[in-house]
Amino acid sequence: MNIVLMGYMGSGKSLIGRSLSEMVQMDYLDLDDYIETCEKKTIPEIFENHGEIYFRKKESFYLEEVLGNYNNTIISLGGGTPCFAGNIEIVKQNEKAKSIYLNTSLEELVQRLFKERNKRPLISHTNSEEELKDFVRKHLFERSFYYNQAEYKIITDKKTSDQIVNEIMTLLF
Incomplete structure (x- = not known):
């Protein structure tokens, strides 16, 4: 079984994925990190150089x-991953994948993201919490x-994070 975590950026996919992997002794893979390793560029560099x-x-x-x-792996998707190129169908049709939306x-997203917006290409242009809130609201509606x-x-x-990990364990194990 693979556990696929999805949700908007800042929802805790990476933190929860790492914690859960330690708790259940499964491998952990962050899809964004995997892409960066394979492409030999950071996500912001890929966006900047290729769009x-x-x-x-x-x-x-x-x-x-x-x-x-991969098998027996917890996989954290990027925030937009399920929303493009039929990716949600790829996840749903994979027999060994159990998908979890961290809602x-x-x-809470605005509170978490405003501090780190300069590290995230999609929101780096926002200059105030209100502007970020409008941007995230629109994205959440679409996604x-x-x-x-x-x-x-x-x-x-x-x-x-421990409460969330325990909730996932109750659901799946």
Whole structure:
């Protein structure tokens, strides 16, 4: 079985993925890190040098590669991964994949993301919390259709990473 974590940027996919992998002794793979290693460029460099369309095509290619070649792995997707190139269908149709949507409120996402917006190409242009909130609100509206197709949904607000990991373990093990 592979556990596929999805949700908007800042929802805790990487943190929860790493914690869960330690707890259940499964391998952990962050799809963005995997792409950076394979492409030998950071995600911001890929966006800057090749654009989002190129990145999304590569992201889809590497998602299929990972789901096809890895077993007993917790995989954190990028925030946009499920929303492009039929990727949500790739995840849903993979028999060994269990998908989990880490559902985080708009307010909590803005609080987490504003501090680190300069490290994230999609939101680096925002200059205030209100501007970021408008941007994230629009994205959540567009992306929730895809995120909600996950097999399981976990609301992360006001929960520690340990509480979320325990909730996932209760669902799957």
